[in-house]
Amino acid sequence: MKIAIISVSNKGQELAGNIKEKLDDDSTIIKVDLYHKNVKKYFPLLFSEYDAIIAIMASGILIRSIASLVESKTTDPAVLNIDDNGNFVISTLSGHLGGANKLTNKIAQLIGATPVITTSTDVNNKLGIDVIAKDLFLSLDNTREILFFNKAILEGKELSLTVNPNKNFKYLFDYLTNNTLEINVSINFSSKIENDEIHVELDEHSLILKERKIVVGIGCRRGKECEKIHHGLTESIKDLNMDISRVNLLASAEIKKDEKGILELSEKLNIPVKFVELDKLKLFQSEDVSKSEFVKSKFGIWGVCEPSALIMAGYDSKLIYKKTSYDGVTISIAIGN
Structure with missing residues (x-):
């Protein structure tokens, strides 16, 4: 993950440096760059160049700065909002596919802050279909169906997952077994399914999770x-x-x-x-x-x-x-x- 940290105050700039120092030791963080002030100039660049943006500023400044840049949950970077004192880390945009929720928990732990996450599946202790895709390094073929499937998960409905019997999907079975979040699924097998695909179906709705290389x-x-x-x-x-x-x-x-x-x-x-x-x-x-x-x-x-x-x-x-x-x-x- 490539992260940009942008601040507007001197106290925020100091906090940004502290976060960068801690993240530089994390092998899963590819690089961390710091930006200060000039938010109108920097945000368009950050949206296109980074996987995640950590904004240390008032939420109003952040929201007004990114409103015109937001496009889609599949392409928008993860955006986190932190106050100058580092009391709260708020997952603001792209919580699941963008990884904002997991990054929020990571940063909050690093600086001793309270993480704030508001996505429905998370607050209801449910496992979202887009979280499965993110955690298992899978792509989603039809992101418009995410809302339907996550709503079904919240309602406790059973999803049908179909995989090829000739492929080892131990990683999927172990993940579903060991995950502490709730999801109701049935596993089916069909030789018609491609080896690197997981087909998800419910009530004539479907999407395909595909392994990324x-x-x-x-x-x-x-x-x-x-x-x-x-x-x-x-x-x-x-x-x-x-x-x-x-x-x-x-x-x-x-x-x-x-x-x-x-x-x-x-x-x-x-x-x-x-x-x-x-x-x-x-x-x-x-x-x-x-x-x-x-x-x-x-x-x-x-x-x-x-x-x-x-x-x-x-x-x-x-x-x-x-x-x-x-x-x-x-x-x-x-x-x-």
């Missing part, structure tokens, strides 16, 4: 053992609350194509691995990729794990886990559309 980028020192690489991968997906079965591909640079530990891990997890050509890595550009002078001097590329993950996740992919080191192993995770 998840690629784990790996870098490591020469001769690193499989167990060490596996540990880094395990810790990374744990940070994302992700099941290992959601990982579609492992990726690294072609200079690692004979790395025994990576090849053994691919076989152990039954997840394919692909190695990106050096020419592609040299040409790849992204502001989100961290740069290593050591890797550049040795191989002519700025990095291994982040660009490899982004390239293999496909066009317009993005990082959801930035480069993180685990005893000689670097892990990053990218998601495709």
Whole structure:
């Protein structure tokens, strides 16, 4: 998640710096940029460039500033509102698909504030269909149906979920079993359903949840053992609350194509691995990729794990886990559309 924090007062600016310092240590936060004053100038930029905006200001200023920019729950960034004293963190926009509700709880915990969340499913202890999509890294084919299904969930109606019997959906079953929020579902199987899809139906209404491509980028020192690489991968997906079965591909640079530990891990997890050509890595550009002078001097590329993950996740992919080191192993995770 890429986050912009914008403040208007000196006290708010100080709080913004404090929040940034705490978030910079979080591997699931790709970057945090600070903005101060000039809200009319900055908000249009922030809406198009960031996944989330934390506005430290009066709610009236925030609402007037973003009113003309709001378009859709599928495209609007998450927007949080915090008072200058850091007493309350309010989830203001894109609570579910945008991740504002989860980010609200995270920020409130970091600064010792009270989280304020008003979405109906959350306050009624229900699991929204869009929350399922967000938590399990799935896309929704028909977002206009979200309101219908969430209303049905609030009313306690049973949703029908249909999946292909030949695909391992353990991650879905475990999620529904272990989630503390309430939802009433039946699970059905049909070989007519695509392997990467979950069909949701009720009263002639339907939508499709589709798995987004998840690629784990790996870098490591020469001769690193499989167990060490596996540990880094395990810790990374744990940070994302992700099941290992959601990982579609492992990726690294072609200079690692004979790395025994990576090849053994691919076989152990039954997840394919692909190695990106050096020419592609040299040409790849992204502001989100961290740069290593050591890797550049040795191989002519700025990095291994982040660009490899982004390239293999496909066009317009993005990082959801930035480069993180685990005893000689670097892990990053990218998601495709």
